[in-house]
Amino acid sequence: MNQLKDLLVDELRDLLHAEGQLLTALPKMAKAAHHPKLKETFLNHLHQTEGQVERLKAAFDLLGEKPEPKPCKAMMGLVTEGAETIKEGEERPMIAADLGLIAAAQRVEHYEISGYGTARSLARQIGETQVARLLTQTLGEEESADFLLTELSKPLMQEASSAMSKTQRKSAKAGK
Template identity: 50%
Template sequence: MATSNQNNQEMPNAHLHELFVDELKDVLGAEKQLLKGLKKMSKAAESEELRQAFDEHYSQTEGQIERLKEVFSSLGKAARGKKCKAMEGLLEEADEIIESFEGDPALDAALISAAQKVEHYEIASYGCLVTYAKLMEHTEVEELLQQTLDEEKQTDTLLTEIAMSGVNESAS
């Protein structure tokens, strides 16, 4: 620990650096876990529009993982994720929804609910990371993380639009 503090002494708010790197590892792990979950949710979705949204977010998530690798590289760190217990729980809940609502008209509405919980977790995670990067004046890293945060917010909005365009009504 002493060496990381010595290396970061000149960085503003250097006390956040270790937390920042730990959170980056967590979100990298979460994104990798999410890839599997998105495949399952896409397969289970009945609405073609929802299936397409899951497939698009899968591709977007692959890009977000690459962006996180850039962030790690920019910080001089190896891009190693760790198992994200929060994402694990959210994806377990999505699996339960798929099992419980298979063949039910409410399946797509339930999938959207599960997916939005994932998005809100990611929005919270990336929001914190953007703030930490800003406070430590990691401008390039801040921009990369902001790009991902914006994508997560757009996905959340898209899921709401799909829900409101008929998925929720057809579930009633």
């Protein structure tokens, strides 16, 4: 019995379940996002996620295993937190709500980056180069989604802090 292959299959089953949950969570995140670019990023990532599920299925095929998902409790937790963030965002100014969504999404991306990174190392170690190649493609998408979210957060933070200093200047004037 190949213990590394078993472990790889287990990791892939976890990722399959994680991606499946994102297929329902991402449209909700996109709906809640205010900034059009953030909305677009979530929708693009939803489209990528559909492809990632297909890639995982192809990886199972290459390994001669059935694509059976294994409940990913970590992603369930992250998705539950994401739903909370959406709810809390309804009470927040738009920029803060969007920044909260970005934070929740980046947690998800980091979880996936870690999972795909491990799975790829295992695939390489047992000489499953085609599987490793599929995982590299997905890993690249997750990393660029994470990067895009960081880039999107920068102008939002600047906008929020300049609005804050304007308010502070106004109240300082009013206090004179």
